[in-house]
Structures are given as C-alpha cells and as structure tokens.
Amino acid sequence: AQSVAQPEDQVNVAEGNPLTVKCTYSVSGNPYLFWYVQYPNRGLQFLLKYITGDNLVKGSYGFEAEFNKSQTSFHLKKPSALVSDSALYFCAVRAPNSGNTPLVFGKGTRLSVIA
Amino acid sequence: EAQVTQNPRYLITVTGKKLTVTCSQNMNHEYMSWYRQDPGLGLRQIYYSMNVEVTDKGDVPEGYKVSRKEKRNFPLILESPSPNQTSLYFCASRTSLEQYFGPGTRLTVT
Numbered sequence: 001a002q003s004v005a006q007p008e009d010q011v012n013v014a015e016g017n018p019l020t021v022k023c024t025y026s027v028s029g030n031p032y033l034f035w036y037v038q039y040p041n042r043g044l045q046f047l048l049k050y051i052t053g054d055n056l057v058k059g060s061y062g063f064e065a066e067f068n069k070s071q072t073s074f075h076l077k078k079p080s081a082l083v084s085d086s087a088l089y090f091c092a093v094r095a096p097n098s099g100n101t102p103l104v105f106g107k108g109t110r111l112s113v114i115a
Numbered sequence: 116e117a118q119v120t121q122n123p124r125y126l127i128t129v130t131g132k133k134l135t136v137t138c139s140q141n142m143n144h145e146y147m148s149w150y151r152q153d154p155g156l157g158l159r160q161i162y163y164s165m166n167v168e169v170t171d172k173g174d175v176p177e178g179y180k181v182s183r184k185e186k187r188n189f190p191l192i193l194e195s196p197s198p199n200q201t202s203l204y205f206c207a208s209r210t211s212l213e214q215y216f217g218p219g220t221r222l223t224v225t
Contacts, residue, residue, distance in 0.1 A: 009155075032212070034214070042218070042219075043205065043216050043217060043218040044205065046213065046214075046215075049212070049213070090157060090158065102148065102160045102173060102174075103160075103207075103209070103214050104160075105150075105158040105159075106157055107155060107156060107157040108157050
C-alpha cells in the first residue's frame with residue numbers, strides 16, 4: 001500500500017532564509033510524487049510533480065523538490081522564504097501505471113514564515 | 116478555463132437531514148474523486164469513479180454515497196449526516212499525471 005509521511009507538523013522559518021518541508025513515501029515501483037499548497041480558506045493548489053527524469057523538479061512560486069530514490073524522499077525547498085509562503089503544504093504519492101489507485105496524501109505541514 | 120466546481124461552498128445542517136454536494140468538471144476527465152480533509156489527518160479519499168456508472172469506495176466511505184451518471188458530474192450524497200461528518204470536502208478530477216481540485220465545501224453538521 002502507498003503511504004506518505006510528513007514528519008513535521010509545523011515548520012517555522014525567517015523571511016529570506018531557505019526553507020525545507022520534508023516528505024518520505026512508500027510505494028511499489030517508481031512513484032509519481034506531488035506537492036500541493038493550501039492557503040487559508042482556499043482549495044489545494046498544485047505546486048510541482050515528479051514523474052520521471054531529472055531528480056530536481058522546479059515548480060510554481062520558486063519552489064523546487066528533489067526526488068531521492070535511495071532515501072524515498074521528496075523534500076520541498078525554496079532558497080529564500082517569503083511571508084506569503086505561509087500555508088499548509090501537502091505531499092502526495094501515487095503508484096504509476098495503475099489507473100484506479102488514489103493519490104495518497106500526507107497529513108500536511110504548516111509552514112510559517114516570520115518577517 | 117479548466118476547472119472543478121463545487122456547490123455549496125459552505126453548508127450548515129442538522130443531523131439526519133439528507134444533503135448533496137455537487138461537483139462538476141469541464142476537462143472531460145474520466146477519473147473523479149471525493150476527499151475529506153480533517154486537521155492532523157490530511158486528505159482521505161471517500162469515493163472515486165473511473166468513468167460513467169463506475170464508482171468504488173475509497174478509504175473512508177461510510178456514511179456517503181456517490182453517483183456518476185454523466186462524465187462531468189460527480190455528486191456526493193449524505194443520506195443521514197452525523198456530526199462526525201463535519202469536515203472540509205474536496206472534489207477532484209484527474210488525468211494520469213495531474214489532479215485538479217475544486218475549491219472545497221465546508222460542511223458543519225450539528
């Protein structure tokens with residue numbers, strides 16, 4: 001069965017500092033990996049995905065994530081955090097080539113960027 | 116514009132009063148699903164549908180029904196809502212590579 005772990009419920013970072021939101025996964029085969037962001041009172045917005053190819057994936061709003069197969073991780077990063085990045089972040093995984101498998105989400109990490 | 120719409124966005128109801136949350140997508144996606152989001156639990160899939168007239172249970176289907184009579188619509192039905200169904204609900208549709216979410220429906224059952 002697929003699973004995702006986001007080990008930190010909350011991450012605090014000062015504005016201008018680099019940020020990392022951690023994600024590890026478990027899935028059979030090569031995974032499809034995703035990051036979504038949820039701003040207060042809003043729906044989920046897609047940030048980036050890894051399907052295949054380059055392990056470093058670049059996404060929206062200056063975010064990037066690195067796929068590490070040996071560590072089964074897909075950490076979200078940004079070189080310089082903004083106060084407006086404060087939100088709830090979800091990592092998700094899906095097994096490839098299986099049409100009916102769901103997108104499985106982690107429990108979310110709340111990022112707080114302090115001015 | 117490609118989008119998933121849900122209605123209503125906010126709903127307060129009482130225990131036992133049947134309700135339906137509508138979901139519609141304009142991307143001709145075959146796969147649609149419903150999730151509920153609860154603090155500390157992330158998003159959990161309630162039901163999904165791989166095509167018209169094909170639906171199946173997700174991780175937390177108890178107390179919910181769905182139907183898929185048309186490709187674009189996938190309503191979520193609560194026949195007899197209970198307070199433990201108070202939650203934020205998201206409808207989604209997807210291709211093999213990307214999933215699109217609706218804006219969410221915040222349901223409160225008293």
